[in-house]
Amino acid sequence: MIKTKRDMRQKGNAPKPDIEFVVTEPSGLLDFLLLKLSNKSRNHVKALLTHRQVSVDGIVITQYDTVIREGQRVKISRTAGPVIKQKNSLDILYEDNDLIVINKPAGLLSIASDKENEHTAYRLLTDYVKTRDPENRIFAVHRLDRDTSGILMVAKNERMKLALQDNWSxxxxxxxxxxxxxxxxxxxxxxxxxxxxxxxxxxxxxxxxxxxxxxxxxxxxxxxxxxxxxxxxxxxxxxxxxxxxxxxxxxxxxxxxxxxxxxxxxxxxxxxxxxxxxxxxxxxxxxxxxxxxxxxxxxxxxxxxxxxxxxx
Structure with missing residues (x-):
């Protein structure tokens, strides 16, 4: 079969596939990426994280100091991922296998009260994790007043919840x-x-x-x-x-x-x-x-x- 110049151009323009690595030993995510992408600059690798192009076991990670463990799969997407926003402008700033960190808006309860059970950060995040697996749960480890906005963290498993709550101070x-x-x-x-x-x-x-x-x-x-x-x-x-x-x-x-x-x-x-x-x-x-x-x-x-x- 004879390939024309048009065929060659079309093949050259085809999108490059995503890259996936399997972690063989515990490491910081940035160190792991710098090792695997040794031909790329540190700023380039950090940009991949900023643009939500890196995921660990299917979860998009933006925090460079995330600890990854043996057996986990790190995937690098060729295209930038969407910024995740929950309804009611609940922004997810960071997520890994143990934690979710959000920027809670003013006016939203952290957890349920006697007067409000549905419109809470806890309920919104519970709904979010259950879209991946109905058995998934979250655990409150601290709270912000309803009318205070800002950084709120929840645990994604009981082990992390207990570790944080028992030693918070x-x-x-x-x-x-x-x-x-x-x-x-x-x-x-x-x-x-x-x-x-x-x-x-x-x-x-x-x-x-x-x-x-x-x-x-x-x-x-x-x-x-x-x-x-x-x-x-x-x-x-x-x-x-x-x-x-x-x-x-x-x-x-x-x-x-x-x-x-x-x-x-x-x-x-x-x-x-x-x-x-x-x-x-x-x-x-x-x-x-x-x-x-x-x-x-x-x-x-x-x-x-x-x-x-x-x-x-």
Missing amino acids: DLVTERGYVAVVEGKLQEKSGRIQSWLKETKTLMMYSSPTAGDGLEAITNYQVINESSEYSLLDIRLETGRKNQIRVHMKDIGHNVTGDKKYGARTNPLGRLGLHAYKLAFKHPFTDKIMCFETKAPRSFTALFKDGNTRKGR
């Missing part, structure tokens, strides 16, 4: 929030410590007496301000119910939109609180995993006029 190395609060703070950075208690009406409040409640410690830094509002970077040393909201009230600068604790303004149409960072030590590998999101645009938009300045 030891494993979590950093929890960062960005908050819009009322007014200008005289002290541009500080550390707030109190002991939190709960009333019969489920309101939290601070006691200055050591041991009179659960110890709560909040660190803050002003990163921008206007005549009406301040934008804070907040780092938690403890993770108590409504901790940031109570501590901001204690210093006279309520989180905006926090009617429950006495805020007078609501410029964002929502609670001005977003969990932007979560870092923790993986309970089985001891590797530090870190997830971050940007502050909502509506937060930073409040500080774009000429009256703003960077906080110290």
